[in-house]
Amino acid sequence: MDKHYDAIVIGGGVIGCAIAYHLARARARVLLLERGGIGQGTTAQSSCILRTHYSVPENVALAQAAWHVYADFAAYLDDPEADCGLVKCGYLIAAPEGDRAHALRESLAAQRARGIAAEEIDAATASRLLPIARLDDAALIGYEPEAGYADAWLATSAFARNARRLGAMIREGSAATGLIRERDRVLGVRTARGPIHAGVVIGAQNIWSRELAQWCGIELPLAIERHAVITLECGGAPYTRAMPVYKDLASPAMIYCRSYGGTQMLVSAGTHGEALSTPDTTQADVPLETVIDLGAQVAQRFPAYGEAGLASSWTGVYDVTPDWNPVLGPLPGIDGLLVAYGFSGHGFKLAPAIGRVLAQAALDKPTEVPLAPFALGRFATGRALRGRYGAGAVS
Numbered sequence: 001m002d003k004h005y006d007a008i009v010i011g012g013g014v015i016g017c018a019i020a021y022h023l024a025r026a027r028a029r030v031l032l033l034e035r036g037g038i039g040q041g042t043t044a045q046s047s048c049i050l051r052t053h054y055s056v057p058e059n060v061a062l063a064q065a066a067w068h069v070y071a072d073f074a075a076y077l078d079d080p081e082a083d084c085g086l087v088k089c090g091y092l093i094a095a096p097e098g099d100r101a102h103a104l105r106e107s108l109a110a111q112r113a114r115g116i117a118a119e120e121i122d123a124a125t126a127s128r129l130l131p132i133a134r135l136d137d138a139a140l141i142g143y144e145p146e147a148g149y150a151d152a153w154l155a156t157s158a159f160a161r162n163a164r165r166l167g168a169m170i171r172e173g174s175a176a177t178g179l180i181r182e183r184d185r186v187l188g189v190r191t192a193r194g195p196i197h198a199g200v201v202i203g204a205q206n207i208w209s210r211e212l213a214q215w216c217g218i219e220l221p222l223a224i225e226r227h228a229v230i231t232l233e234c235g236g237a238p239y240t241r242a243m244p245v246y247k248d249l250a251s252p253a254m255i256y257c258r259s260y261g262g263t264q265m266l267v268s269a270g271t272h273g274e275a276l277s278t279p280d281t282t283q284a285d286v287p288l289e290t291v292i293d294l295g296a297q298v299a300q301r302f303p304a305y306g307e308a309g310l311a312s313s314w315t316g317v318y319d320v321t322p323d324w325n326p327v328l329g330p331l332p333g334i335d336g337l338l339v340a341y342g343f344s345g346h347g348f349k350l351a352p353a354i355g356r357v358l359a360q361a362a363l364d365k366p367t368e369v370p371l372a373p374f375a376l377g378r379f380a381t382g383r384a385l386r387g388r389y390g391a392g393a394v395s
């Protein structure tokens with residue numbers, strides 16, 4: 001006879017671990033199944049930028065709730081050793097004349113309406129914050145001081161450790177291989193070591209969510225995209241930890257940049273990546289053309305980086321939905337199953353809030369941020385959460 005849990009979480013990335021932690025914190029008996037190792041899926045490839053800036057208001061609400069957790073991580077987890085590696089350097093975002101400046105102005109105002117410090121600043125102020133950048137041609141510059149970046153492994157492992165401390169069972173090297181169902185109700189999961197029953201199952205499988213879709217015979221819209229990340233070394237113009245993360249809405253790829261290791265610049269594109277037909281996080285070569293293209297966009301904004309050298313490069317994979325926003329909550333017509341997938345390249349910053357609201361939903365409690373806008377059904381009913389900056393992870 002297998003043990004009966006209140007909840008089983010499938011997937012031990014930052015999302016699954018945050019969900020398991022919040023379930024355990026709510027005193028639920030929880031089992032997390034991770035096929036590989038904790039935090040070794042797409043979470044390990046994250047740039048980990050934290051901001052509340054979004055043009056989709058529902059995301060601002062989640063990001064704001066999540067920021068409060070990251071900003072006071074040890075106290076929130078009640079674990080003096082917990083550290084998410086937060087570098088609170090702020091977030092600078094610049095837009096060219098036109099629709100994007102308009103969207104930026106309105107998004108900053110919407111943030112302020114929620115009590116978030118999000119200012120419009122002039123080019124001279126921006127240059128003092130990010131002296132290596134040339135920002136005089138930007139039509140509008142936004143600045144969010146309560147933002148920065150963190151560390152994927154530190155955050156994920158802290159959620160996992162504290163979930164265990166509160167009684168959760170975390171099994172690594174243990175895959176869910178199917179669902180146990182009785183008509184329209186999910187009763188647990190199948191594993192190679194036998195069935196495990198639970199009151200509710202939560203799928204947090206990211207790019208592997210198609211597997212869950214097959215098990216329950218439901219279509220989960222999901223594109224799998226590989227993205228390149230590079231780091232540049234420019235001796236004369238180091239990107240220090242004190243300098244804000246930078247988002248360039250004027251560049252063709254809507255690039256983002258941040259300090260890496262205190263001197264280098266980490267750069268990646270905020271738009272579409274390379275489409276993959278199957279989930280695969282194996283490292284791929286970053287083509288020279290990609291390095292040249294990203295490097296040229298960087299040099300437009302950071303003149304000294306015209307002479308920068310490539311320090312390192314890697315790839316990471318996004319789970320992209322049709323509107324670049326996650327699907328959260330129950331699946332229609334199936335009781336006892338919830339999902340949290342489709343983070344489309346911006347799930348790390350949301351993870352603590354996702355953990356809390358998914359745990360609330362799984363335990364049939366009111367969620368502090370409504371999940372209805374993130375329902376799967378939005379795609380079929382014309383209620384997609386379209387970001388105002390076009391397709392991309394800034395959303």
Ligand SMILES: Cc1cc2nc3c(=O)[nH]c(=O)nc-3n(C[C@H](O)[C@H](O)[C@H](O)COP(=O)(O)OP(=O)(O)OC[C@H]3O[C@@H](n4cnc5c(N)ncnc54)[C@H](O)[C@@H]3O)c2cc1C
Pocket residue numbers: 010011012013014015016017033034035036037038039040041042043044045046047048049050174175176177204205206207208211227229315316317318340341343344345346347348349350
């Ligand atoms: C290059 C890159 C840069 C990014 N930058 C940022 C950023 O700056 N800011 C930000 O907020 N977000 C960013 N993101 C996005 C963010 O990192 C992700 O949204 C987040 O880490 C996803 O976490 P996850 O737990 O959903 O997925 P994952 O970490 O992929 O975890 C899913 C887990 O499920 C497990 N699994 C799957 N199927 C099964 C099964 N059947 N049984 C058991 N286990 C299973 C897998 O092994 C995996 O460990 C970035 C992502 C990438 C790739």
